[in-house]
Amino acid sequence: xxxxxxxxxxxxxxxxxxxxxxxxxxxxxxxxxxxxxxxxxxxxxxxxxxxxxxxxxxxxxxxxxxxxxxxxxxxxxxxxxxxxxxxxxxxxxxxxxxxxxxxxxxxxxx
Amino acid sequence: xxxxxxxxxxxxxxxxxxxxxxxxxxxxxxxxxxxxxxxxxxxxxxxxxxxxxxxxxxxxxxxxxxxxxxxxxxxxxxxxxxxxxxxxxxxxxxxxxxxxxxxxxxxxxxxxxxx
Numbered sequence: 001x002x003x004x005x006x007x008x009x010x011x012x013x014x015x016x017x018x019x020x021x022x023x024x025x026x027x028x029x030x031x032x033x034x035x036x037x038x039x040x041x042x043x044x045x046x047x048x049x050x051x052x053x054x055x056x057x058x059x060x061x062x063x064x065x066x067x068x069x070x071x072x073x074x075x076x077x078x079x080x081x082x083x084x085x086x087x088x089x090x091x092x093x094x095x096x097x098x099x100x101x102x103x104x105x106x107x108x109x110x
Numbered sequence: 111x112x113x114x115x116x117x118x119x120x121x122x123x124x125x126x127x128x129x130x131x132x133x134x135x136x137x138x139x140x141x142x143x144x145x146x147x148x149x150x151x152x153x154x155x156x157x158x159x160x161x162x163x164x165x166x167x168x169x170x171x172x173x174x175x176x177x178x179x180x181x182x183x184x185x186x187x188x189x190x191x192x193x194x195x196x197x198x199x200x201x202x203x204x205x206x207x208x209x210x211x212x213x214x215x216x217x218x219x220x221x222x223x224x225x
Contacts, residue, residue, distance in 0.1 A: 036216075043114075044200065044216035090153065096166045097143065098202075098214060100153040 002027040002093045004074075006101035013081055014109050021076040021104050023091030033074045034092040035065055036100075044090070050074060061085070083110045112137065114203050114217035122223045128189040131220045135182050135203030141165075142184040143214060144176060147198040156199075159184050160207040188222075196224045 007022035025031055035047040048059025055067040065076045074091060086108045091101040115134045123129050135142050144156040155168040159178035176186045182203075188195055198221050202214035 043218045044202075046213060046215075049213065097155040097158065097168065098145075098153075099155070102152050 001099065002031065002095045003099050004033070004091045004093050004101040006089075006091050006104050008104045009102070010105045010107070012107045012109065015083055016080050017108075019076075019078045019081045019085070019106065021089055021091075021106070023074045023076065023101060024072050025074060025091075025093050026072070027093070027095075028072075032094045033065075033067065034094070034098070035059065035063070035074075035076050036090045036092060037087045038090065038103075039087045047076070047089075081106075081108050083108050114201055114215055116199075116201050116217040116220050118220060119218065120221045120223075122225060123191050124225050125191055125193060127191050128187065129191060129222060131186045131188075131199055131201075131222075133184045133186070133201030133203075133217060135184070135201075136215055139203035139205055139215075140182055141204045141207050141212070142178055142182065143202045143204075144184070144186050145200040145202065146170075147200055147219070148196075153200070156186070158207065165207055191224045193224050195222065197222060 003026045005024050033050045036044045037047050038044050047063050048057045050057045050067045058064045063078050088103045088105050090103045092098045117132045141160045143158040147153045158166045162178045173189045178184045198219040200219045201217045204212035204214045206212045
């Protein structure tokens with residue numbers, strides 16, 4: 001079964017700092033990857049997805065991710081975070097089900 | 111368009127009891143998947159229903175079961191509750207089955223506490 005791993009459990013940043021969250025996937029074939037976000041008290045929302053094509057994927061709220069096949073990576077980035085980006089972020093891969101990483105808690109300090 | 115709704119939002123049960131959770135997908139969506147979210151295990155897939163048929167099942171004991179109705183609404187049942195079943199149970203709906211890699215839209219979840 002396909003799986004993903006996330007490198008950081010908890011990241012603390014100041015507003016306007018840049019954010020990069022690591023995600024590595026296990027499967028060497030065709031993969032379909034996602035980043036989801038869970039804001040405090042809210043449901044999981046899709047930030048962006050990669051199915052094929054341009055490896056640089058742009059999502060909502062200024063987030064982007066780069067699919068690097070040679071590194072089995074799908075890292076999430078945001079150039080300048082805001083306090084409202086405080087949330088838990090999940091990388092996921094889909095085959096017959098969504099398999100999530102352990103999640104990274106991001107705390108943005110004002 | 112209304113999102114995925116789950117009822118109830120919160121439940122408190124005692125060990126040994128059973129519980130039924132409900133999920134109403136987005137109108138037109140035919141696939142419903144269930145996930146369990148806990149601090150220790152993270153998000154884990156329970157099962158997926160598509161057109162009233164269970165398509166896939168995760169690695170959970172038989173105490174966890176589900177069904178889907180003709181209007182695509184789904185229910186999940188947990189029998190003989192254990193303390194470790196305390197979790198946030200998430201429902202996600204999509205247009206087609208997960209095998210076709212449709213985007214899944216998540217509901218707010220049902221927070222189950224087992225005492």
